[in-house]
Amino acid sequence: MxxxxxxxxxxxxxxxxxxxxxxxxxxxxxxxxxxxxxxxxxxxxxxxxxxxxxxxxxxxxxxxxxxxxxxxxxxxxxxxxxxxxxxxxxxxxxLDRKSLIKRRAPGTGRSIQLIAANVDTVFIVSSCNQDFNLARLERYVALAFEAEVTPVILLTKSDLCVDPATFVQQAQSISDQIVVLALNAKDADVATQLADWRKPGQTLAFLGSSGVGKSTLVNALTGENSAETGAIREDDAKGRHTTTRRQLHQLPGGGMVLDTPGMRELQLTDANQGVASVFADLTELAHGCRFRDCAHDTEPGCAIQAALAAGEIDHARLQRWKKLVAEEAFNAKSMLERKAEARSLKKHIRAVQSTKRR
The missing domain is CATH 2.30.30 (SH3 type barrels.)
Known part of the structure; x- marks a missing residue:
């Protein structure tokens, strides 16, 4: 019919x-x-x-x-x-996507790994223990900004932490454009706490390391055991992969939620604007440097070094920014080189075919 x-x-x-x-x-x-x-x-x-x-x-x-x-x-x-x-x-x-989350594939290769398409909100999940890593959270936020997806940081296991406010404060320092929530993934009211983003027609995604509670949060939103869950090793706060592939689950009342395997490695690619958005203050300062190609080390007229000397910016954050900018430039160069190699190969194939036809 x-x-x-x-x-x-x-x-x-x-x-x-x-x-x-x-x-x-x-x-x-x-x-x-x-x-x-x-x-x-x-x-x-x-x-x-x-x-x-x-x-x-x-x-x-x-x-x-x-x-x-x-x-x-x-x-x-x-x-x-x-x-x-x-x-x-x-x-x-x-159909054309309205958003695409991607990263450079793990390992030494140059390929790009597509993670998910047409997501509206990304819940970046970390826990209030040894898993918490500010540099990694910055990468996730840059990934979301680049994809033009709303990032929300969820800090789980707050019930097992003496002072979760300290973790919230650190995560909030990443950007004033994001919301940070500390919660217990097993609380009965988790769905209520995430109600502002859980709306009909919206697609949510959970990203983060293994064992931080992503699958538990998925189950809290769906109201059933849609995703398999597991525990972490408390001695090093590391978890095992209970989710083995990406899967969308339907939400009561309309909407979808994506559970993903934990990511041990997150290399950015094609994320220049995302990095610039996370470090908007440093990006703006860099425009004031005397030289356009300033490395922000010992160059004369460096606005970044002047702000650092004046105590206006944090040295550790500056180093994380420089690392991400360098990584992004390297990955972008690698992609250009790969495209150039592909063009060269096509020219070679056409030349060989032309010779054979003669």
Whole structure:
């Protein structure tokens, strides 16, 4: 039977959805941003589905009356929307994303790892113990800013900490544009504490190390044991991977939440604006340096060093900024070199083919 997609063709804003029950597609995150990329005829012939889980060779997609597995598609990630070709799923068309969270893949390679698409809010989870690391939190916030996703820092295990306010103060120093909450992931009112971001049609994601309570928080929002949970080793506050792949879960009342495996390594790539936003004060100061390529070390007329000498900026924070800027520049250069190599290879292949035709 042909389905009628006209009821949600125009999409809806989150404000509209607060006044009425969302349709099934809207509860998955469908909005005007996606409907404007297609037409009613296209929606009827190739119904929209969302990727809720990625396996090694297959994608689990969900739509109105559709819950199926299709073959893996190039560069498609959890959270993507597809126009599903029912006869030939490999020809399904991905819609443009409104956000994309990515990082440089772990290891010494140069590849980029796509983490999730079309996320509205990222909950960056750390705990009030040895897991807390200010430099790592700055990286996560830069990742979110670059993707134009709202970052919220959640500090778990506050009930096991003598003074959680100290951790909150440190995390809040990262940026005045973020909210920091200390909580116990097992509290009965966790869903209430996160209610400002848990709205119909919104997609939430949890990022952080293993064992900090991401899966426990997912279960608190879904109201069921959607995600497997595990404990940490209290001697070093390290956890084991209970979540082995990224998966979107549906929320009561509409909305989606993404659980992710813990990240032991987070290298940024294509995150220049994100880093600049996290360190907005230092970025602004650098504009006052005498030389455009100032390394902010011993160069004359360095505004950064002048502010440091005056006690206006923190030395440790300055070093973290310089490290991230250098890392971003190195990764960006690596990408340019890789593109240049690809262009050179294409030219070589064309030259060989041309020689053979002669």
């Amino acid at each position: 042909t389905r009628d997609f006209s009821q949600f063709f125009s999409g809806s804003s989150s404000t509209d959805l607060n006044k009425r029950d969302p349709s099934f597609l809207e509860s998955l995150g469908w909005s005007a941003y996606f409907s404007q990329q297609t037409s009613l005829d296209q929606l009827t012939q190739t119904p929209p589905v969302r990727v809720i889980e990625a396996h090694r060779t297959q994608l689990h997609v969900l739509g109105d009356g559709i819950d199926t597995l299709i073959p893996q598609l190039p560069d498609v990630v959890v959270g993507d929307w597809l126009l599903l070709d029912l006869e030939t799923p490999t020809k399904s068309e991905p």
